[in-house]
Amino acid sequence: MLSTLTGESSVRGPGRIAFIGAGSIGRPMAERLIDCGRDLIVCDPSPTVRAHFADLGCPTTDMPGNCVDAGIVIFMVANDAQLKSAATGPSGLIPAIDPSSAPILLIMSTVLPETVLEVAAEAASRQAHTIDAPVSGGSLKARNGTLSIMASGEPADIDAVRPVLDQLASVTFECGILGNGQKTKILNNLVGVANLFLFAETMHVAQLLGMDLQRLADVMEQSSGRNNGTKDWTARKGLFRWNSEDLAAVRSVVDVTRKDLHHALMLAERAGAATPLLRALVQGHDETPYTDVLMRWRALASEVGGTGGRSGATISNEHKGSCDDDRVP
Numbered sequence: 001m002l003s004t005l006t007g008e009s010s011v012r013g014p015g016r017i018a019f020i021g022a023g024s025i026g027r028p029m030a031e032r033l034i035d036c037g038r039d040l041i042v043c044d045p046s047p048t049v050r051a052h053f054a055d056l057g058c059p060t061t062d063m064p065g066n067c068v069d070a071g072i073v074i075f076m077v078a079n080d081a082q083l084k085s086a087a088t089g090p091s092g093l094i095p096a097i098d099p100s101s102a103p104i105l106l107i108m109s110t111v112l113p114e115t116v117l118e119v120a121a122e123a124a125s126r127q128a129h130t131i132d133a134p135v136s137g138g139s140l141k142a143r144n145g146t147l148s149i150m151a152s153g154e155p156a157d158i159d160a161v162r163p164v165l166d167q168l169a170s171v172t173f174e175c176g177i178l179g180n181g182q183k184t185k186i187l188n189n190l191v192g193v194a195n196l197f198l199f200a201e202t203m204h205v206a207q208l209l210g211m212d213l214q215r216l217a218d219v220m221e222q223s224s225g226r227n228n229g230t231k232d233w234t235a236r237k238g239l240f241r242w243n244s245e246d247l248a249a250v251r252s253v254v255d256v257t258r259k260d261l262h263h264a265l266m267l268a269e270r271a272g273a274a275t276p277l278l279r280a281l282v283q284g285h286d287e288t289p290y291t292d293v294l295m296r297w298r299a300l301a302s303e304v305g306g307t308g309g310r311s312g313a314t315i316s317n318e319h320k321g322s323c324d325d326d327r328v329p
Contacts, residue, residue, distance in 0.1 A: 019043065
C-alpha cells in the first residue's frame with residue numbers, strides 16, 4: 001500500500017510536477033520551480049527533506065507511486081539503482097500509472113543510457129513518454145535556474161516540457177535519440193572529473209615547490225593548461241575548502257566522481273574504444289585514499305597566495321569568472 005501524502009493533495013493534473021529525489025542538486029531545482037509558481041509534489045525518503053518542503057507549503061511523500069497524477073515527473077535520484085527502484089519498483093511510479101492519463105517522465109539524474117532505455121520501455125507499456133535530461137552546473141546554478149541541460153528523446157516530448165526546462169536552465173542542448181543526453185553528460189563528466197583532480201595535484205606540486213599559485217593559474221589561463229580552475233583561482237580554493245570540510249564531504253565528492261568515471265569506462269568498452277588513459281585514470285582514482293584527497297584539498301584551500309615578487313604587473317585575463325558553487329563543478 002502506498003503511503004499517505006503529507007500536505008494538500010487535492011489539486012492534481014497536468015499542471016502538477018512531481019519531483020522525485022530532492023538532494024544536493026534536486027532540492028534547489030525543486031525550490032526554483034516553486035519560486036516560479038509551479039505546483040509541486042516532492043518525493044524523497046528523507047523526513048528532513050520532506051519537512052523542509054512541507055514548510056514551503058508543498059505536498060510531500062516517500063512513495064513514488066503517490067506522484068502518479070502529476071503531468072510531469074522529474075527523477076533526480078543519485079544512481080541507477082535508485083532510479084530503477086523509484087520508477088519500476090513495487091512502490092514505484094510506473095506500476096501505478098493509468099495509461100489513459102500517463103505523465104511525461106523526465107530523467108534528470110546522471111545514469112547509464114541503458115538504464116534510461118529500460119525505464120522508458122516500462123513506461124511505454126503504460127503509454128508514458130520518457131526524456132533523459134541530465135544537468136550540469138551545480139547547486140548555485142540550480143537555485144538560480146542557470147543550469148545547462150542535455151536533453152534527448154522525441155522532439156515533441158522535449159517541446160512539451162520546454163517551459164519547465166527553461167525555468168531550470170539557461171541553455172538546453174538537444175542531443176538526439178533517447179539516451180544520448182546521458183552519453184553526453186557522462187563524457188562531459190569524464191573530462192570534468194579528470195580536470196578537477198589533476199589540476200589539484202598539479203597545484204599541490206607547485207605549492208610544494210614554493211611557487212606562486214596565482215601566477216601559475218594566470219599563466220595556465222592564457223596557455224594550454226587553461227581549465228575551470230584557472231578561471232578564478234580564488235574561487236577554486238573556495239571549492240577545495242568546501243569539499244574538505246571533513247572526511248564525509250570528501251567521500252561524497254570522490255564517490256560521485258568514481259561513479260562518473262566508471263560510467264565513462266563502460267561506455268568506452270561497449271563502443272569498443274581503446275582508452276588506456278581512461279583506464280589508468282579510473283584505477284588511480286579508485287586507489288587514491290580519501291585521506292590523501294582531504295590533505296591535498298586542505299593544503300590548497302589554506303594557500304595564502306601573494307605576488308611572488310611581482311611589482312603590480314599582472315597577466316591580462318579576459319575570461320576570468322567564478323566557478324560553480326557546488327561540490328562537483
